[in-house]
Amino acid sequence: MNIENNNFEKRKEILKVENLKVSFYTPVGEVKAVDDISYTLHENEITGIVGESGSGKSVESYSIMGLLQSPGKIKDGQILFKGENILDYDKKQMKNFRGQSCSMIFQNPMTCLNPVYTIGNQLMEAVLVHKEISKKEAYEKAINMLKLVGISNPERRMKQYPHELSGGMRQRVMIGMGLICQPDVLIADEPTTALDVTIQAQILELIKEIQEKNKMSVILITHNLGVVAQICDTVCVMYAGKIVEKGSVEDIFYNPQHPYTKGLLKSMPKIDSNENERLQSIEGTPVDMLNPPEGCGFSTRCSQCMNICLRKEPPVVNISDGHQSKCFLHIKELANGR
Numbered sequence: 001m002n003i004e005n006n007n008f009e010k011r012k013e014i015l016k017v018e019n020l021k022v023s024f025y026t027p028v029g030e031v032k033a034v035d036d037i038s039y040t041l042h043e044n045e046i047t048g049i050v051g052e053s054g055s056g057k058s059v060e061s062y063s064i065m066g067l068l069q070s071p072g073k074i075k076d077g078q079i080l081f082k083g084e085n086i087l088d089y090d091k092k093q094m095k096n097f098r099g100q101s102c103s104m105i106f107q108n109p110m111t112c113l114n115p116v117y118t119i120g121n122q123l124m125e126a127v128l129v130h131k132e133i134s135k136k137e138a139y140e141k142a143i144n145m146l147k148l149v150g151i152s153n154p155e156r157r158m159k160q161y162p163h164e165l166s167g168g169m170r171q172r173v174m175i176g177m178g179l180i181c182q183p184d185v186l187i188a189d190e191p192t193t194a195l196d197v198t199i200q201a202q203i204l205e206l207i208k209e210i211q212e213k214n215k216m217s218v219i220l221i222t223h224n225l226g227v228v229a230q231i232c233d234t235v236c237v238m239y240a241g242k243i244v245e246k247g248s249v250e251d252i253f254y255n256p257q258h259p260y261t262k263g264l265l266k267s268m269p270k271i272d273s274n275e276n277e278r279l280q281s282i283e284g285t286p287v288d289m290l291n292p293p294e295g296c297g298f299s300t301r302c303s304q305c306m307n308i309c310l311r312k313e314p315p316v317v318n319i320s321d322g323h324q325s326k327c328f329l330h331i332k333e334l335a336n337g338r
Contacts, residue, residue: 011042013080014217015064015102015185020077022056022063031289033059033072035241041185046211046218048228048249050264051238052286057221060238061187064219065104066094081185099130102185103178107193109170113162119146119173120158126177145176149206168199172206179210186211189221204231225268229253234322237261240287240297247323257325259302296328304329 022034034056041047049057062068064079066086078085086097106112114122123142124135133141139158146154149172162170171191178186188207192200208231211218220232228235229249236246237260245258256262263282284301293299299309308328317330 011045013040014043014045014082015041015219016078016080017060017064018078018080020060020063020079021075022059022068023073023075025071025073026290029290032241032292033289034063036077037236037238037241037243039236039243039246041217041219043217044211044215045234046208046220046232048220048222048232048235049238050222050225050228050235052223054286054289055238056241057223057238058189061104061189061219061221064187065098065102067104096130099126099183100181101183102187103181103183104187104189105171105174105178105191107190109167109174110162112174113170115162117161118158119160119162119165123158123173123177123180127180130181141180142176145180146173148179148210149173149176150202151176167195168202171195171199171203175203175206175210179214182214183216185217185219187219187221190223191220192222192224192227200227207231225253225264237264240289240292242297242326244298244327245325247319251320251323255319255323257319257323257330258298258327259304259329260298261325263301 018038020034020037021032024031024033037060039047049060051057059068059072063074064086068074074087079087081097081101086094089097120139120142123145124138127133127138127141128135142158143154146157151157151169151172157165165173175191191207192203195203204227207218210216220228222228232249234246234248235252236243237252237258238244239260245252245256245261252261253265256265260282263280266280267282269279282301287293287297287300293310295311296302296309296314299305302309306328314326314328316324316326319325319330
């Protein structure tokens with residue numbers, strides 16, 4: 001676990017998401033996929049965004065990259081990159097931002113790499129679109145990037161097609177494509193989901209190593225808390241489109257406050273646990289986003305649910321410096337009265 005006493009508030013802000021709301025308008029109603037979330041990514045920091053499938057993690061990242069497709073729409077909020085709201089960018093500004101300033105690694109490299117173009121062509125295209133350099137310089141950059149991400153014999157790999165590489169090597173190529181323009185921010189959306197455990201560890205180690213070397217900021221989207229513990233500095237826990245808790249890795253793992261965060265941690269296998277000890281799952285099913293509950297989204301699954309939780313949206317409560325939780329249980333008068 002990445003345990004450091006970092007003073008994040010003194011670091012330079014790179015990306016700031018403020019009160020972001022994203023909805024999908026379907027024939028049967030509005031789905032509030034991202035509902036009023038806010039967080040800050042600092043320079044040289046890795047922030048993990050965790051939660052179950054359908055909690056809004058990937059939608060939020062597509063919103064940052066300007067890749068949100070119909071019927072999705074950003075309803076409200078700001079996404080500030082170095083103080084500029086990227087939601088106000090025109091097509092040319094967005095093209096420069098996407099790739100040069102911010103890049104993204106997607107879940108499945110086989111669906112993201114073009115099967116009819118060689119690895120070399122795709123890497124070179126990624127840099128030629130954003131940089132005014134010659135094809136020879138682009139080729140050299142691509143070779144160097146393949147070396148950086150740990151691919152041996154890069155000259156040979158440049159001539160190969162995606163299907164000729166293993167899953168781990170394809171993911172390394174995707175990381176190389178994301179980093180070839182040396183962005184300030186890298187968004188990694190479930191970068192190890194389709195890989196076996198040993199390759200997962202190698203990919204995470206690679207992302208951490210390159211992040212430290214390039215002083216880059218990373219948003220890591222995952223449902224795997226073990227991954228977060230391994231490389232992240234700060235964590236945002238999402239449920240039903242909202243951030244229910246955020247803080248440093250130490251805060252979330254050693255002092256979790258929200259019932260959902262506690263539930264996620266209890267469902268994780270532990271090395272020192274008794275062999276007969278069973279993992280605890282979170283009871284119930286994820287919220288129906290078309291018909292969410294009136295109050296707290298987690299109320300129907302929460303063992304500590306109070307009457308007020310069913311009626312009102314819980315407030316954000318400051319637990320400690322940089323540690324926040326969205327729950328009525330932190331308001332003593334209510335918790336005592338229940």
